[in-house]
Amino acid sequence: MSRGIFVTGTDTGCGKTHVAQALIRALRARGLRVAGFKPVAAGADWCDGELRNDDALALKREAGHAAAYATINPYCLEAAVAPHLAAAEAGVAIELGVILAAYAQLAARSDVVVVEGAGGWLVPLGPGLDMQGVALALGLPVLLVVGLRLGCLNHALLSERAILAGGGRLLGWIGSQVDPGMARLNGNVATLTERLGAPCLGVIAHPASRERLDPPRPLTLEGL
Numbered sequence: 001m002s003r004g005i006f007v008t009g010t011d012t013g014c015g016k017t018h019v020a021q022a023l024i025r026a027l028r029a030r031g032l033r034v035a036g037f038k039p040v041a042a043g044a045d046w047c048d049g050e051l052r053n054d055d056a057l058a059l060k061r062e063a064g065h066a067a068a069y070a071t072i073n074p075y076c077l078e079a080a081v082a083p084h085l086a087a088a089e090a091g092v093a094i095e096l097g098v099i100l101a102a103y104a105q106l107a108a109r110s111d112v113v114v115v116e117g118a119g120g121w122l123v124p125l126g127p128g129l130d131m132q133g134v135a136l137a138l139g140l141p142v143l144l145v146v147g148l149r150l151g152c153l154n155h156a157l158l159s160e161r162a163i164l165a166g167g168g169r170l171l172g173w174i175g176s177q178v179d180p181g182m183a184r185l186n187g188n189v190a191t192l193t194e195r196l197g198a199p200c201l202g203v204i205a206h207p208a209s210r211e212r213l214d215p216p217r218p219l220t221l222e223g224l
């Protein structure tokens with residue numbers, strides 16, 4: 001088991017938080033102390049004079065970790081837009097050093113840190129910095145969440161290529177069915193399994209899925 005896992009995805013809204021929460025639950029069920037980490041979030045609400053992002057709150061709740069909110073989510077940007085635009089609007093420069101320091105604090109008080117990116121692998125964060133840069137600087141192996149909906153095959157294949165080309169260590173992929181009406185769910189999962197080089201570490205079907213996942217593919221922590 002790695003000390004940390006970087007959860008990226010094929011897109012925004014592809015199921016990264018959903019999968020990260022499932023992963024945190026599974027790790028906690030093994031008796032591990034887990035921290036969630038959302039280094040950069042764009043899209044936040046004011047709560048008692050401070051900005052709070054739903055993903056970071058969900059990860060914090062799921063992990064039950066005592067760390068301060070600002071450690072779990074060092075960059076919490078108000079506008080729900082591309083992070084580099086949200087940061088520029090807020091007059092904030094996203095710095096790797098701040099992210100690494102927050103991660104180190106979490107890692108010191110947990111067995112595993114589950115890190116959720118923002119958007120996909122190459123999302124820009126500012127001049128000369130993108131999400132890939134954060135994952136590589138953290139030195140963490142990568143888990144690719146494939147949001148199961150029409151278009152996911154191309155997004156998944158492109159993401160895998162980009163992760164490997166950038167020097168990321170891809171542990172595997174997890175499918176998350178964001179569209180309950182997705183046609184040919186099983187055909188798409190079979191194609192992903194065939195064409196992605198990385199192993200499938202599970203598929204989370206939508207509870208209202210039109211098509212039943214067959215065979216079921218429970219989340220596996222093997223290889224993580």
Ligand SMILES: Nc1ncnc2c1ncn2[C@@H]1O[C@H](COP(=O)(O)OP(=O)(O)O)[C@@H](O)[C@H]1O
Pocket residue numbers: 009011012013014015016017018019055176177178204205206207
């Ligand atoms: N496997 C799934 N089953 C049911 N709903 C899902 C599943 N995966 C994602 N969702 C829903 O889809 C939406 C987007 O998922 P989310 O995890 O927030 O994506 P991301 O973190 O990549 O932006 C959320 O409303 C989430 O609850």
Ligand SMILES: [Mg+2]
Pocket residue numbers: 016017018055116
């Ligand atoms: Mg999310």
